[in-house]
Amino acid sequence: MASNPASASVQGTSLVFSGVLDRAAATALWNTVQAPGPVQVLDLTAVPQVDSAGLALLAELTARLRAQGIQPHINGAPAGFNELSAAYRLAPSLDFNAPTAAS
Secondary structure (H helix, E strand, C coil): CCCCCCEEEEECCCCEEEEEEEHHHHHHHHHHHCCCCCCCEEEECCCCEEHHHHHHHHHHHHHHHCCCCCCCEECCEEEHHHHHHHHHCCCCCCCCCCHHHHC
């Protein structure tokens, strides 16, 4: 089975992810995404699947952006994204504190 390593790159105001966002990808990408610059959009359209570690990476990234006063927008919902977000009671924006996260 050919591997599809995950990657992330800043393109304008978007942080574009590709490949499967799993535990290995989250570990490999952490240093790249923790200070992505003036990012307003997390583009997941080229991500086929995300697991809980990948979701944690995305949630931490969105929290850091919010702390900078940025309300990030998420494009795309790879396999596992909606189910895991619901299981962890995250809003679709991956905000832990959103009113819809606890409902």
